Amino acid sequence: MQTILSFIVAILILVSLHELGHYSVARLCGVKVKRFSVGFGKPFYTKKRGDTEWCLAPVPLGGYVKMLDTREGDVAEADLPYAFDRQHPAKRIAIVAAGPLTNLILAVLLYGTVFSFGITEIRPYVGTVEQGSIAAQAGFQAGDKIRAVNGKSIDDWNAALTEMVLNLEAGAVTVAVETAEGSETVRTIEAAGTEAAGKIAKNNGGIGLWAFKITPKIAFVQENSAAERAGLKAGDTLLAADGKAISDWQQWAELFRNSPGKKLDITYNRGGETFKTALRPDSFEFSDGLLVGRAGLAPEHDQAWDKKVRRHYVPTIGEAFKMGWDKTAKYVVLTVKFIGKLITGNASAAHLSGPLTIADVAGKSASLGILSYLEFLAVVSISLGVLNLLPIPVLDGGHLVYYTAEWIRGKPLSERVQAVGLRIGMAVMLLMMLVAFFNDINRLFG
Known part of the structure; x- marks a missing residue:
């Protein structure tokens, strides 16, 4: 029950605020909004305020904003200036971009709130190496301090693991370390295409490294x-x-x-x-x-080792929200890089997660407390924002491409081009959803 409720609350918050972003900018741009719905299906609660019908619907897996649009029915002559499709492309771009940007801004606020209560940093020291693991085969030793992964400087344990795991399928992963004796060396992970690397992607597993000693x-x-x-x-x-x-x-x-x-x-x-x-x-x-x-x-x-690798401090409010901005920016870049690796075949599609995995993580994070849950919301909000900005026609990013092209050309793309793009976009999204759902089933029940 906690998992279900945590998932529903997360979806309602993140999607509703996404749609609120569209709604707010639409109103600022003079567009008439006919309906704002939280949830899908036939509304069980409706309240009319001004020109907008505010609704609650029974399927709590999203929401939508319905704007006045001549492409969706007859519009009175007097209302034509307030129709979405009659606006300048710049206004339509602003309205469409507002949803994903709201998700990214929300992530900054959530991270900033969490960080203001205190931060526990885990330094990139190797405390334990699992016997027989990918890390053990690469020669990692307890006491190693990770300096860089594939030439990228590292100062945080989670960042080190993320860089290593996401680059497993791209080829050899070189990890510069400082050994317990103080010498500099390189550990090379060569696991691309192996069964072990596939299992890590399918099960959100690790490569056999832990920061703490047991x-x-x-x-x-x-x-x-x-x-x-x-x-x-x-x-x-x-x-x-x-x-x-x-x-x-x-x-x-x-x-x-x-x-x-x-x-x-x-x-x-x-x-x-x-x-x-x-x-x-x-x-x-x-x-x-x-x-x-x-x-x-x-x-x-090992308590003495814990003191060496763990650092806890409470930043000022300004520092907390600056760190929230930095964290969001880093995660956006990481997500974009991952999508690029996915397209080029340098990352496994097994890393994709769907609603079942999200629900599972929502329940687990909620059980750890409100701060953990807020951090989970931030991660999903970033993913939602970046995903919607992808240039796929059924997503906000696809509409941004259409309206930008219209602005440059001085006229809209032909209906045929838009229809073909829509079909391609729907096929891509359906494929991604099927892969993600398959991964969920495999990860949770396989």
């Missing part, structure tokens, strides 16, 4: 788990299994996964004393028949 000290024991039955508690430190010392948490995780139903003699430390217990990981079978073990434990972070 220890064999237990932070959490799941209720009714194998670990709880064995008597293990939060604060215990795992030392050995079957008489073999194990100091790395990844080795513990691999041991538990590979031992479904198998008895393990565990040695652990509690309060400075050493104890022993028998732990038999629960068996869990995946849909493909793979059987793995689960102990029901979560490790504790």
